[in-house]
Amino acid sequence: MNSVIELLQQHRSIRQFKPDPLTPEQIEAIVASAQMASTSSNVQAYTIIAVTNPAAKAELARLAGGQAYVEQCGLFLVFCADQYRLKLATEQSGETFHQNTESFIVSTVDAALAAQNASVAAESLGLGICYIGGIRNQPDEVSRLLELPELVYPVFGLCVGVPDQDPSLRPRLPLGAVLHQGAYDQDAIREGIRAYDDITHAYYKERTGGRTLTTWSKGIADKYKQPVRAHIRPFLEAKGFQLS
Amino acid sequence: MNSVIELLQQHRSIRQFKPDPLTPEQIEAIVASAQMASTSSNVQAYTIIAVTNPAAKAELARLAGGQAYVEQCGLFLVFCADQYRLKLATEQSGETFHQNTESFIVSTVDAALAAQNASVAAESLGLGICYIGGIRNQPDEVSRLLELPELVYPVFGLCVGVPDQDPSLRPRLPLGAVLHQGAYDQDAIREGIRAYDDITHAYYKERTGGRTLTTWSKGIADKYKQPVRAHIRPFLEAKGFQLS
Numbered sequence: 165m166n167s168v169i170e171l172l173q174q175h176r177s178i179r180q181f182k183p184d185p186l187t188p189e190q191i192e193a194i195v196a197s198a199q200m201a202s203t204s205s206n207v208q209a210y211t212i213i214a215v216t217n218p219a220a221k222a223e224l225a226r227l228a229g230g231q232a233y234v235e236q237c238g239l240f241l242v243f244c245a246d247q248y249r250l251k252l253a254t255e256q257s258g259e260t261f262h263q264n265t266e267s268f269i270v271s272t273v274d275a276a277l278a279a280q281n282a283s284v285a286a287e288s289l290g291l292g293i294c295y296i297g298g299i300r301n302q303p304d305e306v307s308r309l310l311e312l313p314e315l316v317y318p319v320f321g322l323c324v325g326v327p328d329q330d331p332s333l334r335p336r337l338p339l340g341a342v343l344h345q346g347a348y349d350q351d352a353i354r355e356g357i358r359a360y361d362d363i364t365h366a367y368y369k370e371r372t373g374g375r376t377l378t379t380w381s382k383g384i385a386d387k388y389k390q391p392v393r394a395h396i397r398p399f400l401e402a403k404g405f406q407l408s
Numbered sequence: 409m410n411s412v413i414e415l416l417q418q419h420r421s422i423r424q425f426k427p428d429p430l431t432p433e434q435i436e437a438i439v440a441s442a443q444m445a446s447t448s449s450n451v452q453a454y455t456i457i458a459v460t461n462p463a464a465k466a467e468l469a470r471l472a473g474g475q476a477y478v479e480q481c482g483l484f485l486v487f488c489a490d491q492y493r494l495k496l497a498t499e500q501s502g503e504t505f506h507q508n509t510e511s512f513i514v515s516t517v518d519a520a521l522a523a524q525n526a527s528v529a530a531e532s533l534g535l536g537i538c539y540i541g542g543i544r545n546q547p548d549e550v551s552r553l554l555e556l557p558e559l560v561y562p563v564f565g566l567c568v569g570v571p572d573q574d575p576s577l578r579p580r581l582p583l584g585a586v587l588h589q590g591a592y593d594q595d596a597i598r599e600g601i602r603a604y605d606d607i608t609h610a611y612y613k614e615r616t617g618g619r620t621l622t623t624w625s626k627g628i629a630d631k632y633k634q635p636v637r638a639h640i641r642p643f644l645e646a647k648g649f650q651l652s
Binding site for chain 2: 165166167168169171172173174175177192193195196197198199200201202204205206207208210211212213214215216217220244248249250251252253254256257258259260261262263264265266267269270272273276277279280281283284285288289293294295297300309310311312313316319320333334336337339341342343344345346347348350353354356357380381382383384385387388389390391392393394396397400407408
């Protein structure tokens with residue numbers, strides 16, 4: 165155990181921020197850290213849009229489903245998977261750019277690796293972060309607001325700011341459900357869900373003074389018993405992505 | 409600047425490892441750190457397969473395109489996007505599991521966020537890492553070897569081990585090509601490619617004693633002038649993923 169591992173293991177999302185803006189030095193340290201994350205064959209297939217303008221943050225908060233902390237936080241970063249830059253680079257050499265599900269995965273993963281480095285850097289500075297998947301609720305409007313060209317899509321937002329709350333850590337799935345030795349272990353998955361349902365039942369009960377009696381698997385079933393964000397595929401197609 | 413940010417900004421991939429295995433304490437610290445990464449609505453839609461068996465590592469090295477470091481490294485982790493566990497949890501409540509491109513993105517991103525935390529934790533322990541996208545070269549065979557069920561796919565591998573080399577840092581795209589204020593800036597992208605081509609031309613020339621005269625955009629064009637891993641979409645379909 166060392167101080168870095170301690171920092172990583174103390175992560176919890178922050179959803180209430182002081183209005184303090186970040187300093188230019190903080191922003192630079194966060195983004196430079198993001199840039200040094202691993203990237204597939206050095207393609208660096210992501211772009212970060214920094215939003216600090218209050219009106220723009222308010223609009224993004226609304227588009228993300230009314231998440232007030234998007235507006236509150238000192239800095240809102242939108243991590244975009246970006247194949248447009250790759251297309252430009254390819255065409256510059258007189259070649260035709262080919263994209264498919266593989267390049268979609270690469271660009272999405274590149275954005276995520278950079279974002280996680282940004283998050284760790286921010287937390288090391290005493291700042292709090294919260295990923296905002298709600299940026300995919302109305303991706304058309306977000307794309308228009310951020311002027312995203314073809315082959316660029318907003319994967320998620322990231323609130324960064326000075327924490328104004330101190331929430332507890334959220335328990336994760338038991339190790340055995342997540343880490344398998346040598347091969348996927350379906351029995352360990354079933355056992356892990358059972359054990360985690362007990363853990364989350366006790367956790368929600370305690371956190372809500374007995375008012376919330378649910379489990380992880382019930383929450384998952386509630387979420388996935390109907391399609392979630394079924395508009396994503398047609399949105400991506402309209403932005404020129406070929407998921408072939 | 410602090411020691412965490414220094415660590416993040418000193419990352420370079422390691423492709424030559426000493427044969428030393430990791431200690432159980434190291435593995436636990438790495439995986440526990442991975443688990444504390446952010447996850448969309450706490451779905452934790454990833455599973456990590458740890459491979460330490462020499463024959464299995466040798467086979468994965470071969471499947472990944474003959475990358476010797478997959479065999480050499482003390483620990484090889486395969487990060488899988490996992491919707492199978494979500495399906496089990498949903499069906500346990502008597503509901504039908506719905507998946508689509510959105511849940512594909514969520515599970516892929518969750519795997520990536522966990523992996524980047526694992527990487528940072530490993531590097532904080534003095535270990536080296538290298539992401540292996542080559543795990544998607546022959547995903548059918550990898551899936552069979554790791555016994556991956558439906559709705560689970562190997563996103564990438566991660567070599568972890570004791571470094572046996574000390575490579576230099578690789579320059580990244582200029583900040584202006586990656587970080588935009590308020591809206592996507594196409595001029596900054598074009599300018600960034602130009603500037604980065606100069607930087608990478610000098611970098612490759614110097615690193616190879618003048619033998620390699622290329623640029624980033626030429627490398628991108630070479631990669632994307634034909635389809636890359638066009639088998640991924642049919643592979644995913646065969647594994648039950650609906651990219652609808």
